Amino acid sequence: MKVEKLTSNSVKYTFDVTPHEFEHGLDHAFDHVQKDVEVKGFRKGHVPRNIYETKFGVESLFEDALNHVLHHKYHEAQNHPEFEIVGQPDIDIDWKNVKRGETFSVSIVAPVKPEVTLGQYKGIEVDNVDTTVTDAEVEQAINKLLSQNSELSPKEGALELGDTAIFDFEGFLDGTPFEGGKAENYQLEIGSNQFIPGFETQMVGLNPGDEKDINVTFPENYQAENLAGKPVVFKIKLHEVKSKAKVELNDDFVASLEKENVKTVDELKASTKADLLKSKEENAKNQIAEQAINKLIESSTMDIPEVMITEEIEAAKKNVENQA
Template sequence: MKANWEKIEKNVGLLEVEIDEQQVTEALDKAFRKVAAKVNVPGFRKGKVPRKIFEARFGVESLYQDAIDILLPDAYTNAVEQAGITPVDRPEVDVEQFAKGQTFKFKAKVTVKPEVKLGEYKGLAVPAAEAEVTEEEINQELERLQQRHAELVVVDEGPAQMGDITIIDFEGFESGVPFEGGKGERYQLELGSGSFIPGFEEQVVGLNIAEEKDIEVTFPENYHAENLAGKPVVFKVKLHEIKRKNLPALDDEFAKDVSEFDTLDEYKQDLASKLKERKAKEAEAARENAVIDQAAANAEVEIPEVMIDNEVENMLKDFESRIRMQGMTLELYYQFSGQDEAALKGQMKADAEKRVRNNLVLEAIADAEKMEVSEADVEEELANLSQMYNRPAEELRSIFSANGYLSTLTADLKVRKAVKFLVEQSKAA
């Protein structure tokens, strides 16, 4: 096989490949066996038609596309490896020559991982983060625990208040006409959660059980449904139930209920210790992010749009997975947030570009510093994952290898080494 790589644009090049005649012959043989098993030729059983009779009846050209499909994937993969390039998108393939008795020639227009021109990345000054814990922070943590352990009490009388859990029916109308997606029955809404469009929840406050009300709100200008964006609407709302949080007292009994400690003072001391540990980790993460951002800002790299688009898709999948764990679907999220998929992806794009840029720069730093990932590094990471997922390390290695993830794991470990190097080389601002 011959392969020639030539750049034609910043991150795009042309890969010219030629496969020898022998491989073409072998591919045509495989294609014939595949096709002959399916065709019906009078006088012959399926799969038993002689090659000469098949070609006389259908023409050898009828095998070309199947033969190309057999040859192309491995030929492209081998050519990419031979050229030493890293594609980041599907290639645009143009077959130039394919025929019996000839070589197979094709060209592939390929978008590749961009080159990074590193700037200053050693000795970067980053601010030291504060890891001390204040009394106010301890009290805020106690308040969050109060909310978490609050008892929901059914309210029989009196108006709904901010913070209440309400059960409501609602139906939306625009110019007196019901609109799609604007109706819900016995919907649970926490007032003050910001789940509905601005102004809705505030107007539920004050309603009594079985009371009905017309709520007037205006959809955001960027609402995903163009026919409603920026439009004033009326929701007819009926309140069915109110549940209110009954917060437990912050005393020794509370400490006994939520921890292994007998007194609130002991529990507060433990909280302070854990908060300090958490803040220290957050401070370290902030230092890492700051030094990575500086190194990335100092570098020059032109990122192909497809890499950003792919990262946005990954972020969208992660987001969908997280909200599903909370009992919500993307469709419901779009309905209640006033967004659509395009708007959500638009919000994610800047962060996606930053992630791609940072990762490319970290990979370049690892290469510049000749960082390597040893087998011991991989073994250590597999041992960590083994503890995390409670599965044998060798089983995880087999799974990673079978699915092609071992190289991804190695690349991730290499990037982590680059991050550690940047932090060690940095200095306090």
């Protein structure tokens, strides 16, 4: 096998096909077509090789035979230690030179991983990432912990932001119910923004037993194409309002968390601050590494094969389709 580098991202492989290799390919090609061949005087699939070649010509087997040979030759190219093939090759065959009983050459041109010329990587300057943990951040994290451990209980009076509503709803597009737009006894925390923008705020002030038409418009990028950008009406009926009972931050609450070596409020605050610091430091390390890599890429040169760009675009499309 002769290997010739054409560009920074393509290589030409030239193979000699020996008479023995080509004859083996012809045997394979005949075995492949024999089952479908019909010749008068012979049962289908039982035509002898010499009769077939007399009637159809051995040249009718050349393409299949060469494909079989090239299949093995291509594996030889793929195993070449110097280059890594990254896409389907172009095959160059001069059929005038393809003759039974003679050695002939076949070439393939394949895209390979490009060479990368690294830019200056020593002394790269990156922006510092602040990892300071403030008292406000610690307080916010602990309040979130308190909220997560609070229990819902029935509430008298009107629905407010932060309350949980239990309600029925049904959506209508141009007066017609649409698929997936109906539920009963649905539980929703008002202000969590789980629903379409504007839906939850229109529920504020309702009392159990109240009914209301909620007018909203689906976002333009909504996954259901028949609803994207469309104005709809949700008819709702509120059954119950619940609120979270406030949990007091004290040593008893901290002990109930069963965190190792954390038994008091002060220890919880210290532990929370340490966790936040660890998270920020890890995030900072990743951001700094990303800055350095981006700057190195900007100063480096590479000639990326078109096939790699196309495959990356197709992969991105599929990823978007799967998330839709």
